[in-house]
Amino acid sequence: SGDFLTRLAADELTKELGVPVIVDNRPGAGGNIAHDLVAHSPADGYTVLNATHMAINRALYKSLTYDPEKDFAAVTRIATGPTVICVNNKLPVKDLRELIAYAKQNPGKLFHASAGYGSAPHLASVLFESVAGIKFTHVQFKGGGPATQSLLAGDTQVNFATAPTVMGFVRAGRVRALAVSSRRASPAVPAIAGAEEAGLAGYDFTFWFGLFVPAGTPHPAIERLHAAMVKGLAKPDMRDKIALQGMDATPSATPAAFEPEVKKETPYWEKLVHDSGAKVE
Structure with a gap:
């Protein structure tokens, strides 16, 4: 789902921004390789990360080469879905x-x-x-x-x-x-x-993907990326393609609205990882 959504987002951003948006797929280490690359990229609006909640990796991995809370600025949620x-x-x-x-x-x-x-x-x-x-x-x-x-x-x-x-x-x-x-x-x-x-009241689990940029990226650049992505997500064909992935397009109203949502969810994801007993060196 993540790779597919990244390519969809890149296509829409290319159309809306009028510049080629290249997908650089960096798999491995649960996304940490990609996260690290973006965290240490220039904060100029030209490097964008598609990721799920990074608190998962902070709880899961013994050490990270980036700080999920300090090294990124939120742009918009793209899509949300259940398993x-x-x-x-x-x-x-x-x-x-x-x-x-x-x-x-x-x-x-x-x-x-x-x-x-x-x-x-x-x-x-x-x-x-x-x-x-x-x-x-x-x-x-x-x-x-x-x-x-x-x-x-x-x-x-x-x-x-x-x-x-x-x-x-x-x-x-x-x-x-x-x-x-x-x-x-x-x-x-x-x-x-x-x-x-x-048959199971009280159980509710969904996951999401969203766009992030390096911390310090100028606000106008973040707003431009947000506007382009939201415009793309409003298109019926885009929503249909996301639905084929078992997800719904769920753009954030503003970057300022997405950021606190991410922070509010951090304890939830960290507790889930802790409860699982999972740990990766």
Whole structure:
């Protein structure tokens, strides 16, 4: 989802700003390589980062080469979406109530295919465990694709996944979707119940991607980037493309509105990582 949204954003910024916006994909270390590059780039408005909440990495990694709070200025949120809670077809459960009951009757026997420590699907499952009062046995994979393949093979029984990773298999009847991880059903993931409807009140997990620039970037440059991105996100075809990723376009009203939202969420994400017990050297 992140790479796809980055390319979509770059295309729209190119159209709106009239200059080529080049995507420089820097994978690895949970995004830290890209974060570090942008944090130490000139604050001139020409280097932009698409990222999820960086407090996740601060809680997850022993040390960082950048400061998530001090080294970036927020521009706008791009999109928000839930994960999809799926099970292997052989597991005898049809909704979240039955999944929770099965987990309680069979402690330690449900293996969860995780897309990697600190990923949105991993943290969605950690919050689920906390609210439902159950425990999965987590198996970490290098990404959502391998995690879903293990679910298909029956090596794992549960998978919290981003919509693009699993919806093809759900539609083909190869895995069973029980719910999305948001409290209510998501327009971007049609025909799948929200968590409350499927049997778990009090559970609500979504993740987002947003644009950031190096701290100290001139305010007019930030405003120009924000205006261009928001204009792009208002286009029906852009919203449709984002919906295919199982997410909804959710632009921030202003950069000044996005910044405090990010700060307000910091304790939430840090607690989730702490509760997961995950730590990366």
